[in-house]
Amino acid sequence: MEIEQLLILVKPDGIKKSLTGNILTKLSESRMVIIGAKIVKVSRDLAEAHYCHLKDKLFFNELLDYIRGKIYGEPWDRVLAFVYQGEDAVSRMRKIAGATNPEEADHVSIRGSYGRITTKGVYENVIHCSSDPSEAAREIKLWFKPEEIVKEIYPVKKIVVEKEEKIVWA
Numbered sequence: 001m002e003i004e005q006l007l008i009l010v011k012p013d014g015i016k017k018s019l020t021g022n023i024l025t026k027l028s029e030s031r032m033v034i035i036g037a038k039i040v041k042v043s044r045d046l047a048e049a050h051y052c053h054l055k056d057k058l059f060f061n062e063l064l065d066y067i068r069g070k071i072y073g074e075p076w077d078r079v080l081a082f083v084y085q086g087e088d089a090v091s092r093m094r095k096i097a098g099a100t101n102p103e104e105a106d107h108v109s110i111r112g113s114y115g116r117i118t119t120k121g122v123y124e125n126v127i128h129c130s131s132d133p134s135e136a137a138r139e140i141k142l143w144f145k146p147e148e149i150v151k152e153i154y155p156v157k158k159i160v161v162e163k164e165e166k167i168v169w170a
Protein backbone atom coordinates (compact mmCIF):
# COMPACT_ATOMS: atom_id res chain seq x y z
CA MET A 1 0.00 0.00 0.00
CA GLU A 2 1.07 3.56 -0.74
CA ILE A 3 2.32 5.90 1.96
CA GLU A 4 0.17 9.00 1.65
CA GLN A 5 -0.32 12.22 3.54
CA LEU A 6 -3.39 14.37 3.97
CA LEU A 7 -4.63 17.59 5.51
CA ILE A 8 -7.04 17.46 8.43
CA LEU A 9 -8.64 20.63 9.78
CA VAL A 10 -10.56 20.81 13.02
CA LYS A 11 -13.07 23.44 11.93
CA PRO A 12 -14.31 26.30 14.17
CA ASP A 13 -17.44 24.35 15.25
CA GLY A 14 -15.20 21.48 16.38
CA ILE A 15 -13.11 23.92 18.42
CA LYS A 16 -16.16 25.73 19.85
CA LYS A 17 -17.75 22.46 20.94
CA SER A 18 -14.48 21.41 22.67
CA LEU A 19 -14.22 18.39 20.38
CA THR A 20 -10.51 18.58 19.55
CA GLY A 21 -9.55 15.83 22.02
CA ASN A 22 -12.37 13.52 20.90
CA ILE A 23 -11.53 14.11 17.23
CA LEU A 24 -7.81 13.43 17.70
CA THR A 25 -8.62 10.27 19.69
CA LYS A 26 -10.85 8.99 16.88
CA LEU A 27 -8.21 9.88 14.25
CA SER A 28 -5.52 8.06 16.26
CA GLU A 29 -7.41 4.79 15.66
CA SER A 30 -5.94 5.02 12.13
CA ARG A 31 -2.36 4.61 13.53
CA MET A 32 -1.27 7.44 11.23
CA VAL A 33 1.44 9.81 12.42
CA ILE A 34 1.18 13.59 12.68
CA ILE A 35 3.98 15.30 10.75
CA GLY A 36 2.66 18.88 10.93
CA ALA A 37 0.36 20.78 13.31
CA LYS A 38 -0.65 24.39 13.93
CA ILE A 39 -3.49 26.77 14.82
CA VAL A 40 -4.54 29.17 12.06
CA LYS A 41 -6.72 32.29 11.84
CA VAL A 42 -8.01 31.73 8.33
CA SER A 43 -7.76 34.71 5.96
CA ARG A 44 -10.37 35.22 3.25
CA ASP A 45 -7.69 34.49 0.62
CA LEU A 46 -6.77 31.17 2.25
CA ALA A 47 -10.44 30.17 2.61
CA GLU A 48 -11.14 31.03 -1.04
CA ALA A 49 -8.09 29.11 -2.25
CA HIS A 50 -8.94 26.09 -0.09
CA TYR A 51 -12.52 25.93 -1.37
CA CYS A 52 -11.81 27.13 -4.97
CA HIS A 53 -13.65 24.06 -6.36
CA LEU A 54 -16.89 25.31 -4.75
CA LYS A 55 -16.75 28.96 -5.85
CA ASP A 56 -19.85 28.59 -8.05
CA LYS A 57 -22.01 27.19 -5.25
CA LEU A 58 -24.77 29.35 -3.80
CA PHE A 59 -23.44 28.63 -0.30
CA PHE A 60 -19.85 29.73 -1.11
CA ASN A 61 -19.92 32.92 1.01
CA GLU A 62 -21.44 31.07 3.99
CA LEU A 63 -18.78 28.41 3.54
CA LEU A 64 -16.02 31.04 3.74
CA ASP A 65 -17.60 32.52 6.90
CA TYR A 66 -17.90 29.04 8.38
CA ILE A 67 -14.27 27.96 7.83
CA ARG A 68 -13.12 31.38 9.05
CA GLY A 69 -15.24 31.05 12.21
CA LYS A 70 -16.99 34.33 11.40
CA ILE A 71 -20.30 32.92 12.60
CA TYR A 72 -18.85 32.17 16.05
CA GLY A 73 -16.41 35.10 16.50
CA GLU A 74 -13.55 35.36 19.00
CA PRO A 75 -12.17 33.04 20.41
CA TRP A 76 -13.58 30.39 18.05
CA ASP A 77 -12.53 32.04 14.78
CA ARG A 78 -9.65 29.66 14.05
CA VAL A 79 -8.91 26.14 12.90
CA LEU A 80 -6.39 23.49 13.92
CA ALA A 81 -4.47 22.17 10.93
CA PHE A 82 -2.74 18.78 10.86
CA VAL A 83 -0.76 16.82 8.30
CA TYR A 84 -1.11 13.07 8.83
CA GLN A 85 0.94 10.41 7.09
CA GLY A 86 0.52 6.67 6.75
CA GLU A 87 -0.44 3.76 4.54
CA ASP A 88 -3.51 4.45 2.43
CA ALA A 89 -4.01 7.54 4.60
CA VAL A 90 -6.65 9.35 2.56
CA SER A 91 -9.26 6.64 2.26
CA ARG A 92 -8.71 5.37 5.81
CA MET A 93 -9.05 8.84 7.32
CA ARG A 94 -12.10 9.70 5.19
CA LYS A 95 -13.78 6.58 6.56
CA ILE A 96 -13.12 7.75 10.12
CA ALA A 97 -14.28 11.29 9.17
CA GLY A 98 -17.54 10.11 7.57
CA ALA A 99 -19.62 11.55 4.73
CA THR A 100 -19.76 15.32 4.10
CA ASN A 101 -23.46 15.41 5.07
CA PRO A 102 -23.60 14.52 8.80
CA GLU A 103 -27.03 12.96 8.33
CA GLU A 104 -25.61 10.52 5.77
CA ALA A 105 -22.39 9.87 7.68
CA ASP A 106 -21.84 6.58 9.49
CA HIS A 107 -23.11 7.33 13.01
CA VAL A 108 -19.82 6.35 14.69
CA SER A 109 -17.74 8.48 12.28
CA ILE A 110 -16.58 11.93 13.42
CA ARG A 111 -19.11 13.78 11.27
CA GLY A 112 -21.87 11.31 12.11
CA SER A 113 -21.18 11.70 15.83
CA TYR A 114 -20.60 15.44 16.03
CA GLY A 115 -21.77 17.17 12.82
CA ARG A 116 -25.09 18.90 12.28
CA ILE A 117 -27.20 20.17 9.41
CA THR A 118 -28.12 23.81 9.86
CA THR A 119 -31.38 25.28 8.63
CA LYS A 120 -29.81 28.38 7.10
CA GLY A 121 -26.15 27.63 6.42
CA VAL A 122 -23.70 24.96 5.37
CA TYR A 123 -23.29 21.51 6.92
CA GLU A 124 -21.31 21.99 10.14
CA ASN A 125 -19.27 18.82 9.98
CA VAL A 126 -16.44 19.65 12.45
CA ILE A 127 -13.49 18.49 10.34
CA HIS A 128 -12.04 18.77 6.87
CA CYS A 129 -10.28 15.76 5.39
CA SER A 130 -8.49 15.81 1.99
CA SER A 131 -10.39 13.91 -0.68
CA ASP A 132 -7.51 12.30 -2.64
CA PRO A 133 -3.67 12.37 -2.71
CA SER A 134 -3.37 15.10 -5.37
CA GLU A 135 -5.89 17.31 -3.58
CA ALA A 136 -4.00 16.57 -0.34
CA ALA A 137 -0.75 17.81 -1.93
CA ARG A 138 -2.43 21.00 -3.13
CA GLU A 139 -3.97 21.64 0.30
CA ILE A 140 -0.87 20.81 2.35
CA LYS A 141 1.22 23.22 0.22
CA LEU A 142 -1.46 25.86 0.72
CA TRP A 143 -1.65 25.53 4.52
CA PHE A 144 1.95 24.63 5.46
CA LYS A 145 5.44 25.87 4.64
CA PRO A 146 8.07 23.14 4.04
CA GLU A 147 9.83 23.92 7.36
CA GLU A 148 6.57 23.44 9.31
CA ILE A 149 6.47 19.75 8.39
CA VAL A 150 8.94 17.43 10.11
CA LYS A 151 9.49 15.28 7.00
CA GLU A 152 10.28 16.25 3.41
CA ILE A 153 7.16 14.93 1.66
CA TYR A 154 7.29 16.97 -1.55
CA PRO A 155 10.26 18.35 -3.53
CA VAL A 156 11.62 21.66 -2.23
CA LYS A 157 13.94 24.31 -3.61
CA LYS A 158 16.06 27.06 -2.05
CA ILE A 159 15.43 30.68 -2.94
CA VAL A 160 17.16 33.83 -1.73
CA VAL A 161 14.76 36.33 -0.20
CA GLU A 162 16.10 39.84 0.23
CA LYS A 163 14.81 42.50 2.63
CA GLU A 164 12.23 40.17 4.11
CA GLU A 165 10.43 41.56 7.19
CA LYS A 166 9.98 39.05 9.99
CA ILE A 167 8.43 39.27 13.43
CA VAL A 168 10.74 37.84 16.10
CA TRP A 169 10.55 37.78 19.91
CA ALA A 170 11.50 41.23 21.32
Ligand SMILES: Nc1ncnc2c1ncn2[C@@H]1O[C@H](COP(=O)(O)OP(=O)(O)OP(=O)(O)O)[C@@H](O)[C@H]1O
Binds near residue numbers: 099122129
Ligand atom coordinates in the same frame (compact mmCIF):
# COMPACT_ATOMS: atom_id res chain seq x y z
N1 LIG B 1 -24.96 20.51 -0.27
C1 LIG B 1 -24.37 21.15 0.74
N2 LIG B 1 -25.10 21.84 1.64
C2 LIG B 1 -24.54 22.49 2.65
N3 LIG B 1 -23.22 22.53 2.86
C3 LIG B 1 -22.42 21.87 2.01
C4 LIG B 1 -22.95 21.14 0.91
N4 LIG B 1 -21.92 20.58 0.23
C5 LIG B 1 -20.80 20.94 0.87
N5 LIG B 1 -21.09 21.71 1.95
C6 LIG B 1 -20.13 22.33 2.86
O1 LIG B 1 -18.96 22.62 2.12
C7 LIG B 1 -17.83 21.90 2.68
C8 LIG B 1 -16.92 21.49 1.55
O2 LIG B 1 -17.60 20.62 0.70
P1 LIG B 1 -16.83 19.48 -0.13
O3 LIG B 1 -17.70 19.13 -1.27
O4 LIG B 1 -15.43 19.93 -0.39
O5 LIG B 1 -16.92 18.24 0.86
P2 LIG B 1 -15.84 17.55 1.76
O6 LIG B 1 -14.56 17.40 1.02
O7 LIG B 1 -16.43 16.31 2.35
O8 LIG B 1 -15.78 18.59 2.91
P3 LIG B 1 -14.48 19.27 3.47
O9 LIG B 1 -13.81 19.90 2.25
O10 LIG B 1 -14.95 20.28 4.47
O11 LIG B 1 -13.73 18.14 4.08
C9 LIG B 1 -18.48 20.75 3.43
O12 LIG B 1 -17.65 20.23 4.44
C10 LIG B 1 -19.72 21.40 4.00
O13 LIG B 1 -19.42 22.19 5.14
